[in-house]
Amino acid sequence: MSHPSRSGYWVLIVLALAVLVPLFSLLTQGNSSDVVGLNFWQSHYLRQVLFFSLWQAFLSAGLSIALALLVARAFAHHGAFPFRSLLLRLFGLPLVVPSIVAVMGVVSIYGSNGWIPLGRSLYGLNGILLAHVFFNMPLAVRLLLPVWQSIPPHHWQMSEQLGLNRWQQWRHLEWQALRESLPGISLLIFMLCLTSFAVVLTLGGGPKSTTLEVAIYQSLRFDFDPHQAVSLALLQLGLCLLVAWGSSLFHKLPDVEISLSNTPLNTGIVGRYMNTFVITAAVIFVGMPLIAMVIDAFNNSILTVLSNPGLWLSAGLTLLIGISASTLSVLAGWLLLSTSTDYAMLGKKRKASVIEMLGSVVYVVPPLVIGTGLFVLLAPHINVFEWAIPVVILINAIMGLPFVVRTLGPAMRQSKMRYQHLCENLALTKWQRFKTVDWPLLRKSVGLSSALVAAMAMGDLGVIALFGTPEIITLPLMLYHQLSAYLIPNAAVTAVFLLGFCLSVFWLLEKLIGGKTNAEY
Amino acid sequence: MSTIYKISAAILLSAVVSSSCMAAKPTLTVYTYDSFTSDWGPGPKVKMAFEETCECNLSLVGLEDGVSLLNRLKLEGKNTKADVLLGIDTNLTADARASGLFSEHQLTVTNSSLPNAWNDDTFLPYDYGYFAFVYNMELLKNPPTSLKELVEDANGPTILIQDPRTSTPGLGFMLWVKKVYGDKSDEAWEKLSKRIVTVSKGWSEAYGLFLKGEADMVLSYTTSPAYHIIAEEDKRFAAAEFSEGHYQQIEVAGLVAASQQQGLGKKFLAFMQGEKFQNIIPTTNWMYPAALDRASLPEGFKGLVEPSIALLFSDSDIANNRKKWVGEWLEVMSK
Numbered sequence: 123m124s125h126p127s128r129s130g131y132w133v134l135i136v137l138a139l140a141v142l143v144p145l146f147s148l149l150t151q152g153n154s155s156d157v158v159g160l161n162f163w164q165s166h167y168l169r170q171v172l173f174f175s176l177w178q179a180f181l182s183a184g185l186s187i188a189l190a191l192l193v194a195r196a197f198a199h200h201g202a203f204p205f206r207s208l209l210l211r212l213f214g215l216p217l218v219v220p221s222i223v224a225v226m227g228v229v230s231i232y233g234s235n236g237w238i239p240l241g242r243s244l245y246g247l248n249g250i251l252l253a254h255v256f257f258n259m260p261l262a263v264r265l266l267l268p269v270w271q272s273i274p275p276h277h278w279q280m281s282e283q284l285g286l287n288r289w290q291q292w293r294h295l296e297w298q299a300l301r302e303s304l305p306g307i308s309l310l311i312f313m314l315c316l317t318s319f320a321v322v323l324t325l326g327g328g329p330k331s332t333t334l335e336v337a338i339y340q341s342l343r344f345d346f347d348p349h350q351a352v353s354l355a356l357l358q359l360g361l362c363l364l365v366a367w368g369s370s371l372f373h374k375l376p377d378v379e380i381s382l383s384n385t386p387l388n389t390g391i392v393g394r395y396m397n398t399f400v401i402t403a404a405v406i407f408v409g410m411p412l413i414a415m416v417i418d419a420f421n422n423s424i425l426t427v428l429s430n431p432g433l434w435l436s437a438g439l440t441l442l443i444g445i446s447a448s449t450l451s452v453l454a455g456w457l458l459l460s461t462s463t464d465y466a467m468l469g470k471k472r473k474a475s476v477i478e479m480l481g482s483v484v485y486v487v488p489p490l491v492i493g494t495g496l497f498v499l500l501a502p503h504i505n506v507f508e509w510a511i512p513v514v515i516l517i518n519a520i521m522g523l524p525f526v527v528r529t530l531g532p533a534m535r536q537s538k539m540r541y542q543h544l545c546e547n548l549a550l551t552k553w554q555r556f557k558t559v560d561w562p563l564l565r566k567s568v569g570l571s572s573a574l575v576a577a578m579a580m581g582d583l584g585v586i587a588l589f590g591t592p593e594i595i596t597l598p599l600m601l602y603h604q605l606s607a608y609l610i611p612n613a614a615v616t617a618v619f620l621l622g623f624c625l626s627v628f629w630l631l632e633k634l635i636g637g638k639t640n641a642e643y
Numbered sequence: 644m645s646t647i648y649k650i651s652a653a654i655l656l657s658a659v660v661s662s663s664c665m666a667a668k669p670t671l672t673v674y675t676y677d678s679f680t681s682d683w684g685p686g687p688k689v690k691m692a693f694e695e696t697c698e699c700n701l702s703l704v705g706l707e708d709g710v711s712l713l714n715r716l717k718l719e720g721k722n723t724k725a726d727v728l729l730g731i732d733t734n735l736t737a738d739a740r741a742s743g744l745f746s747e748h749q750l751t752v753t754n755s756s757l758p759n760a761w762n763d764d765t766f767l768p769y770d771y772g773y774f775a776f777v778y779n780m781e782l783l784k785n786p787p788t789s790l791k792e793l794v795e796d797a798n799g800p801t802i803l804i805q806d807p808r809t810s811t812p813g814l815g816f817m818l819w820v821k822k823v824y825g826d827k828s829d830e831a832w833e834k835l836s837k838r839i840v841t842v843s844k845g846w847s848e849a850y851g852l853f854l855k856g857e858a859d860m861v862l863s864y865t866t867s868p869a870y871h872i873i874a875e876e877d878k879r880f881a882a883a884e885f886s887e888g889h890y891q892q893i894e895v896a897g898l899v900a901a902s903q904q905q906g907l908g909k910k911f912l913a914f915m916q917g918e919k920f921q922n923i924i925p926t927t928n929w930m931y932p933a934a935l936d937r938a939s940l941p942e943g944f945k946g947l948v949e950p951s952i953a954l955l956f957s958d959s960d961i962a963n964n965r966k967k968w969v970g971e972w973l974e975v976m977s978k
Contacts, residue, residue, distance in 0.1 A: 151717075151718065165970075166974070166977075167970075167973050167974065167977060170977055222847065222848055222851070225848065226851055226852075226855065229852060229855055229857060230855065233852075233855055233856070233857050234856055234857055235855065235856040235857075242801075242840060245840055245841045319844070320844050320848065323806060323809070323842070323843060323844045324841060324843045324844060324848045324852070325841065326841070327839075327840070327841045327842070328836065328839060328841065328842040328976050328977075329806065329808075329842060329972075329973050329976045329977050330976070330977050330978075332977070336808075336809075339809065340808045340809070342714075343710055343711060343714065343809070344710060344808050344809065344969075345966065346713075346714050346717065430682075432682060494718070497718060498718055501718065501719055501722065502722055507704075587677065587706065587707045587711075588706075588707070588711070591704070599677075600681075602677075602847070603677060603678060603681035603682070603683065603684075604681075604683065605847035605851065606678040606681075606845075606846065606847050607678060607681060607683035607684060608850075608867075608870045608871075608874070608929070609683060610850075610851060610854060
C-alpha cells in the first residue's frame with residue numbers, strides 16, 4: 123500500500139469547519155467589557171471550577187472503567203450466562219436516558235425514601251460518582267467486551283498448557299489485548315463525565331460542584347458574554363487534548379495478528395461463581411434505577427400520554443433525527459478510520475492515533491456553543507426554522523463520532539491487518555473488497571456503532587430547544603414540557619416510552635446491520 | 644422506513660398549508676418560552692382565542708426560557724422575525740430596554756391587578772407570582788413563618804433551591820435574601836447552606852426531588868399548591884408565608900421595534916391585557932393574571948397564601964448589580 127486513504131483528512135477538515143467556524147463567529151457577537159475574560163481567569167471561583175471538573179471526571183471515569191473491566195471480563199468468561207445478550211443490550215440504555223430522568227431514577231434508589239437510602243450524603247461527590255458510573259460503566263462494558271473476543275483461541279489454549287493462573291492470564295493475555303482500546307475508551311468516558319451538566323449540578327449539592335460546562339452555559343446564557351463562553355470552550359477543548367495526549371502515551375497498538383473468531387473460554391468452578399456474582403451485581407446496579415423508572419410510570423396517566431397523537435408524531439421525528447445522525451456519523455467515522463488504519467498499517471501508529479483523537483475530542487465543545495455559533499452564522503441568510511432539523515442532525519452526528527471511532531476503529535484495524543496483503547495480491551477493486559472482505563467482517567461493529575449513536579441522538583435534548591421551531595417537538599423535549607407543567611406522572615410515562623423506543627431501535631439496528639454471526643457481544 | 648416518509652410528508656404538508664394561509668392573512672410572530680407554547684401551557688388556547696378576532700395567524704415560537712428569549716433577540720438584531728416578545732420578567736427589562744430593540748407600547752393599563760402601580764412605557768405585564776417555599780402539610784407541621792426563621796433555625800427544615808445562574812426562581816430567591824439581609828446576605832447564605840440539600844439547574848429538577856421526599860421544602864411559587872388542588876385534587880401542599888414579605892416576579896411582553904406589524908402587535912398586547920387571555924393564565928401558567936379581578940380566579944386559587952408585602956428591586960438596580968451579587972453568592976456557596 124503506497125497511498126494511505128485521504129478521506130480522513132476531509133472528514134477532519136469538515137469537522138473543523140463545522141466546529142471552529144461557528145465558535146469564532148460567536149466572537150463577532152456581544153460587547154464583552156473584558157475581552158479575554160481576564161477577570162474571570164483570576165478568580166478563585168474559576169480555579170475551583172477547573173479543579174473540580176477535572177477531579178470529578180478523573181474519578182468518575184476511573185471508577186467506571188475499573189468496574190467495567192471486572193464486568194466485561196466476567197461476561198467474556200461466562201458465555202452461557204442466562205439472557206446474556208438481552209442484558210448486554212440493556213447496558214446500552216443508561217446512555218440514552220435524559221439526564222434529569224436518570225437523576226430521578228438514581229434518587230428513587232438512593233434518596234431519603236429510596237430502596238437503599240443514603241440520605242444527605244447522596245448529594246455531593248457520592249451522588250455524582252454514582253450517577254456517572256450508572257451512565258458510563260455499562261457503555262464501557264459494551265466497548266470493552268469485543269477486546270476479549272479478539273484474543274485468539276490458541277493463545278488461551280497455550281496459556282492453559284503453560285499452566286498460567288488467572289492473574290497470569292490477565293497480565294499476559296487480556297491486559298496486552300486491552301492496551302489497544304483502553305486509552306481510547308477511557309478518554310471517551312472521561313469526556314462524557316467532563317461535560318456532564320445537569321447530573322453534576324443536581325446531585326452535586328451546590329455551586330461547589332460546578333463544572334466548566336456549567337460555567338460555559340452561564341457565560342453564554344446568563345451573562346450573554348460570547349467571548350468568555352468561547353474562551354472557556356477552547357479551554358475545555360485544550361484540556362481534553364492534553365488528557366488525550368497523556369492517555370496516548372499508554373496507547374499501544376497490538377503487534378500480533380488478531381483473531382476475530384469466538385470460542386467459549388474454560389473457567390474453573392470458582393471462576394464461574396465469581397463471574398456469576400459480578401454479573402449479577404452489575405445487572406442489579408444498572409437495573410434498579412431503570413426498574414424504578416418503570417414503576418413510576420405505572421400511574422393513571424398512562425392512557426392519557428399514550429393516546430396523545432403528539433407523542434407518536436414526536437416519536438417519528440425523534441427516530442428521523444436518530445437514524446440520520448447515526449448514518450452521517452458512521453459514514454464520517456468510516457472515512458476517518460480508513461485513513462487512520464492505513465497509517466497504522468504503514469507503521470505510523472502515532473499519526474493514526476492523532477487522527478482518531480482529533481475526530482473524537484470535538485465532543486467536548488458544548489453543543490450549545492456550536493449551535494449558537496451556527497445560528498449567528500446562518501440566521502442572516504436562511505430561515506433558521508426550516509434548518510433546525512438538519513442542524514440538530516449535524517450536531518448529533520459530530521457528538522456521535524467518538525462512539526464510532528471507539529466501536530469501529532479496532533475492528534477495522536484488525537480486518538486490515540489480516541487481509542490487507544491478501545486483497546492487494548488479489549488486486550480486488552474497492553467495491554469488491556468492501557463487499558467480500560470489509561462488510562462481512564465489520565458489519566457487527568457498524569451495527570453497534572449505529573445503534574449507539576442513534577440511541578444517543580434520540581435521547582438528547584440537545585440544541586433543538588435553541589431554535590424554538592414550532593411543531594418540532596422531540597420526545598425528550600416533550601418530556602421537559604411535561605415536567606415544567608407540573609405533569610410529573612405524565613413525564614414518567616413519557617420517559618419509559620422513550621426508553622422502550624430507544625431499546626427497540628437499538629435492538630433493530632444491531633440486528634439489521636449486524637446480521638447473524640456466531641459472536642454475540 | 645415508511646413512517647419516516649409519512650412524517651416528512653406530514654411536515655411538508657403542514658408547511659404548505661400554513662404558507663398558503665399566510666398568503667391570505669398576516670402572521671404575527673411571538674417569541675416566548677416553551678412551557679408557554681407547550682400543549683399544557685397557555686399557548687394553544689391563546690392562539691385560538693386571538694385568531695378568532697384578529698384576522699391573522701398567530702405563530703408562537705417557544706425558546707427555552709426568558710433569558711434565551713432576550714439573547715435570541717440580541718443575536719438576531721434588526722433581522723429578527725419576532726413582532727412581539729412575551730415572557731421576560733422584570734429582572735431582565737432594564738437590560739432589554741437598553742438593547743434598543745423594543746418600541747413603546749403606547750397603551751394605558753386600566754385593569755391592573757398587580758399590588759403596585761405599573762409605570763413602564765416599553766413593557767406590559769401579563770402575569771405575576773410570588774416565590775415561596777412549598778411543603779407537605781402532613782410531613783412538616785411547623786413551617787417557618789419568616790425568612791429569618793428559615794435562615795437562623797439550625798434545626799429548621801431542609802430545602803431544595805435552584806441555581807440563580809440557570810433558573811428564574813433561583814435568581815428570585817437570591818434577590819429575596821438580598822432584600823431582607825442586604826449587606827449581611829453572605830452570613831445568611833452561610834447559615835442556610837447547611838440545610839440546602841441541593842441547588843438544581845432548573846425548577847423541574849428541584850420540584851421533582853421534593854415530590855420524591857428529598858427535602859422538607861422546595862423553592863417554588865405561592866400558586867404551586869393551586870395546581871395540586873385543581874388538577875390533582877390533592878390538598879396536602881401549601882406555601883409557607885413569610886412575615887418579611889415575598890419576592891415578586893412579574894412577567895411582561897413588549898413590541899419589537901424592527902417589526903413591520905406594529906399595529907397588529909399592539910392589538911396583541913391589548914388582547915393580552917383583556918379578559919380572555921387573562922382567564923387562560925391561572926390554570927395553564929399557574930400564576931396570577933396581571934389584569935383580572937380576584938373574584939374571577941378559579942376556586943383553587945382562593946385559599947392560597949397572599950403576601951401582604953411584595954418585595955421587588957427596580958430593574959435598573961438588578962441590571963447594575965446582578966453580576967456582582969451572583970458572584971458574591973458563588974463565593975460564599977463554594978466555600
